[in-house]
Amino acid sequence: MSKDNVVSWNVIISGYVSNGVYFKAIDIFWRMRDSGVQTDIISFASILSACSQFTALExxxxxxxxISNHKLESGEVIMGALLDMYAKCGAVEEARHVFYRL
Structure with a gap:
């Protein structure tokens, strides 16, 4: 499998998240984006899960x-992951804002 496709990057990110290595998952996500590989719903769901588990609000x-700049907020999966991340990070007002946009 080529390392330059979204599937291979998503597998690596998901593996780090599943094993509790959230900081590394976040780092890999940014490397993926910087390398020019197109992200997808799985990419965002995985990385937002890492942020929620790591309470990495920033x-x-x-x-x-x-996500907003690339107009990807229309999907329920991404919005649900954003809601979960904000709620678990204690950003109640931001979680409420996302909830009302669902």
Missing amino acids: QGREIHSY
């Missing part, structure tokens, strides 16, 4: 900004 906000 990174979650940065990813939310990326």
Whole structure:
């Protein structure tokens, strides 16, 4: 499998998240994006899960900004992952805002 496709990157990110290595998962996500590989719903769901488990609110906000800038907020999976991340990070007002956009 080529390392330059979304599937291989998503597997690596999901593996780190599943094993509790959240900081590394976040790092791999940004490397994926910087390498020019197109992200997908799985990419965002995985990385937002890492942010919620790691309570990495600032990174979650940065990813939310990326999602917004690329007009990817229409999907229920991504919005649900954003809601979960904000709620678990204690950002109740931001979680409420996402909830009302669902």
